[in-house]
Amino acid sequence: xxxxxxxxxxxxxxxxxxxxxxxxxxxxxxxxxxxxxxxxxxxxxxxxxxxxxxxxxxxxxxxxxxxxxxxxxxxxxxxxxxxxxxxxxxxxxxxxxxxxxxxxxxxxxxxxxxxxxxxxxxxxxxxxxxxxxxxxxxxxxxxxxxxxxxxxxxxxxxxxxxxxxxxxxxxxxxxxxxxxxxxxxxxxxxxxxxxxxxxxxxxxxxxxxxxxxxxxxxxxxxxxxxxxxxxxxxxxxxxxxxxxxxxxxxxxxxxxxxxxxxxxxxxxxxxxxxxxxxxxxxxxxxxxxxxxxxxxxxxxxxxxxxxxxxxxxxxxxxxxxxxxxxxxxxxxxxxxxxxxxxxxxxxxxxxxxxxxxx
Amino acid sequence: xxxxxxxxxxxxxxxxxxxxxxxxxxxxxxxxxxxxxxxxxxxxxxxxxxxxxxxxxxxxxxxxxxxxxxxxxxxxxxxxxxxxxxxxxxxxxxxxxxxxxxxxxxxxxxxxxxxxxxxxxxxxxxxxxxxxxxxxxxxxxxxxxxxxxxxxxxxxxxxxxxxxxxxxxxxxxxxxxxxxxxxxxxxxxxxxxxxxxxxxxxxxxxxxxxxxxxxxxxxxxxxxxxxxxxxxxxxxxxxxxxxxxxxxxxxxxxxxxxxxxxxxxxxxxxxxxxxxxxxxxxxxxxxxxxxxxxxxxxxxxxxxxxxxxxxxxxxxxxxxxxxxxxxxxxxxxxxxxxxxxxxxxxxxxxxxxxxxxx
Numbered sequence: 001x002x003x004x005x006x007x008x009x010x011x012x013x014x015x016x017x018x019x020x021x022x023x024x025x026x027x028x029x030x031x032x033x034x035x036x037x038x039x040x041x042x043x044x045x046x047x048x049x050x051x052x053x054x055x056x057x058x059x060x061x062x063x064x065x066x067x068x069x070x071x072x073x074x075x076x077x078x079x080x081x082x083x084x085x086x087x088x089x090x091x092x093x094x095x096x097x098x099x100x101x102x103x104x105x106x107x108x109x110x111x112x113x114x115x116x117x118x119x120x121x122x123x124x125x126x127x128x129x130x131x132x133x134x135x136x137x138x139x140x141x142x143x144x145x146x147x148x149x150x151x152x153x154x155x156x157x158x159x160x161x162x163x164x165x166x167x168x169x170x171x172x173x174x175x176x177x178x179x180x181x182x183x184x185x186x187x188x189x190x191x192x193x194x195x196x197x198x199x200x201x202x203x204x205x206x207x208x209x210x211x212x213x214x215x216x217x218x219x220x221x222x223x224x225x226x227x228x229x230x231x232x233x234x235x236x237x238x239x240x241x242x243x244x245x246x247x248x249x250x251x252x253x254x255x256x257x258x259x260x261x262x263x264x265x266x267x268x269x270x271x272x273x274x275x276x277x278x279x280x281x282x283x284x285x286x287x288x289x290x291x292x293x294x295x296x297x298x299x300x301x302x303x304x305x306x307x308x309x310x311x312x313x314x315x316x317x318x319x320x321x322x323x324x325x326x327x328x329x330x331x332x333x334x335x336x337x338x339x340x341x342x343x344x345x346x347x348x349x350x351x352x353x354x355x356x357x358x
Numbered sequence: 359x360x361x362x363x364x365x366x367x368x369x370x371x372x373x374x375x376x377x378x379x380x381x382x383x384x385x386x387x388x389x390x391x392x393x394x395x396x397x398x399x400x401x402x403x404x405x406x407x408x409x410x411x412x413x414x415x416x417x418x419x420x421x422x423x424x425x426x427x428x429x430x431x432x433x434x435x436x437x438x439x440x441x442x443x444x445x446x447x448x449x450x451x452x453x454x455x456x457x458x459x460x461x462x463x464x465x466x467x468x469x470x471x472x473x474x475x476x477x478x479x480x481x482x483x484x485x486x487x488x489x490x491x492x493x494x495x496x497x498x499x500x501x502x503x504x505x506x507x508x509x510x511x512x513x514x515x516x517x518x519x520x521x522x523x524x525x526x527x528x529x530x531x532x533x534x535x536x537x538x539x540x541x542x543x544x545x546x547x548x549x550x551x552x553x554x555x556x557x558x559x560x561x562x563x564x565x566x567x568x569x570x571x572x573x574x575x576x577x578x579x580x581x582x583x584x585x586x587x588x589x590x591x592x593x594x595x596x597x598x599x600x601x602x603x604x605x606x607x608x609x610x611x612x613x614x615x616x617x618x619x620x621x622x623x624x625x626x627x628x629x630x631x632x633x634x635x636x637x638x639x640x641x642x643x644x645x646x647x648x649x650x651x652x653x654x655x656x657x658x659x660x661x662x663x664x665x666x667x668x669x670x671x672x673x674x675x676x677x678x679x680x681x682x683x684x685x686x687x688x689x690x691x692x693x694x695x696x697x698x699x700x701x702x703x704x705x706x707x708x709x710x711x712x713x714x715x716x
Contacts, residue, residue, distance in 0.1 A: 034685055036686075036688070039397055039686055039690065041690065064682075068654060071657065072657040072673060077673075078673065080676070296426060297426055317422065318430075318437060321392070321393070321421060321422040324422075327392055327393075327396070329396065330394070332399065
């Protein structure tokens with residue numbers, strides 16, 4: 001369920017309601033790929049203000065497998081995370097694989113990279129796996145070409161994405177009855193940078209009817225202007241009373257701009273990945289390359305005003321030292337900092353919208 | 359300062375007093391090699407009951423270097439650990455190096471493994487480095503052959519260790535005045551499995567006079583009976599009113615036996631190393647090889663009665679999954695469990711001694 005509370009020139013305030021709690025929008029979802037965050041405990045993550053976790057269906061399907069997760073009572077029980085969870089469909093991952101054997105209208109055949117065993121993921125399979133995992137929000141299986149791929153590829157991808165979206169919806173409705181549970185199912189708008197294809201995809205998904213709408217295939221090589229053009233063309237077409245999810249975007253200024261254009265949900269691995277490479281985010285966009293020599297003797301806190309207690313306590317010189325020698329605790333400290341900053345950014349955006357006159 | 363409170367047939371109760379707090383004995387020191395624990399925050403470590411941390415002089419000397427640590431206000435300020443810290447002398451590490459260029463009566467010349475730069479560590483250098491680091495307890499620079507090395511090597515090592523111990527003590531006394539700080543300095547008894555050499559080493563160290571006495575060169579290949587024989591021969595010779603430190607021993611049953619024989623202090627990397635290899639310690643010695651297939655579908659808590667909250671919350675099947683796929687959070691969970699168990703073991707031993715009639 002989604003409750004739109006306010007729509008302003010700087011964004012939308014709303015609330016997604018799930019059996020595992022309600023999430024104020026706009027929000028950012030930390031990515032716990034196979035059900036865990038590198039070097040961050042869930043208690044730390046909750047302390048930083050995370051309201052929802054994203055897990056990857058592809059990784060969980062491979063290991064431990066949805067049946068083991070289901071035996072444990074579903075993903076919330078298995079990973080011991082009590083707040084809402086969103087799972088992606090696995091589409092993005094299988095289309096990125098090197099071991100693809102074939103892509104047909106039924107889905108993608110690929111090899112297990114660990115043992116060469118043949119595997120298959122399509123709309124029916126992805127929907128079943130996600131229902132077994134038991135997330136609160138699940139995604140349609142889509143074909144995801146690079147945003148900069150040629151128009152012919154985008155046409156094919158949109159056609160398949162729409163065909164698969166219908167199948168996902170049908171399987172989802174069947175599983176809702178069979179399993180007596182009602183996760184939200186989101187459709188994914190593809191079409192690259194071809195605005196007419198994006199519009200067609202959005203309109204046909206809306207005709208099928210989903211609990212929310214995502215924009216896929218962005219933040220993968222196009223310019224910011226190109227991304228904004230897609231948002232400007234598509235957001236006005238989407239139903240007001242459904243949440244909107246921009247997949248894979250995690251730069252603070254891009255999030256701000258997308259929220260302004262009407263986006264409610266985000267996910268990205270970049271806060272964690274940049275942390276591991278020593279790129280420390282300060283509030284509102286400034287970044288420190290903490291491995292640089294200038295921080296070797298800088299005995300001031302990592303971020304005096306950080307939402308992460310570890311960053312108010314620990315020194316830049318200490319973090320510099322740990323990352324320079326490859327000591328894992330350095331990555332933990334940087335991850336806590338970046339995650340704290342992006343989650344705080346979302347709370348700030350929520351407040352700005354709240355205080356905005358319509 | 360050491361205050362011996364009680365000496366019984368199952369061990370000694372005492373207290374080491376430092377400017378950073380008092381530590382009840384017997385205790386175990388988690389090893390934060392370069393000033394950090396892999397995957398465990400200091401807050402987590404404090405929550406598990408750690409009273410003191412061990413840091414390695416060799417690693418901190420190489421990076422960030424004692425001058426940077428000193429600029430930050432010493433090790434406690436640099437790593438933001440407010441309780442006591444012990445630093446080793448670096449001797450054990452430099453004698454284990456492959457890049458040793460020469461060993462003389464002045465110390466060990468070796469190459470920096472990162473850039474080939476010539477480095478040198480001897481009794482004077484190690485004592486100066488440790489004073490600059492600013493730990494509460496520091497160690498003499500010793501020569502540490504394997505316990506099973508031939509008698510001729512042990513004789514040489516004891517002679518050098520004694521010569522260096524005198525130099526460390528003199529330099530230490532000079533630095534105490536110069537720097538106006540008074541860390542405790544421990545002597546290290548060497549001699550391998552040659553009991554007469556061990557006795558000679560102990561007696562001459564006692565004649566020099568130290569704030570505590572360590573047994574080095576054990577837990578490196580000899581049998582448990584051989585280790586016990588050394589403890590039985592040496593502990594009775596050591597002054598009652600000084601703390602006794604058995605270096606590198608971390609097996610729960612060996613700790614229990616050594617405490618019974620009069621040892622007060624322990625350190626070991628094994629709780630963390632075994633955790634990283636999927637060897638999960640339960641209370642009082644039982645170990646689970648959590649990667650084994652039998653735990654794939656075991657949806658019970660890692661350890662229902664664990665001192666680590668994460669082990670009471672998370673499932674064996676989840677930990678199995680994370681370690682099987684190499685997900686770092688698995689190591690964190692296993693480290694918290696093993697560290698929790700060994701620290702609880704020490705509290706149990708303290709209580710057993712307290713409740714023991716003398």
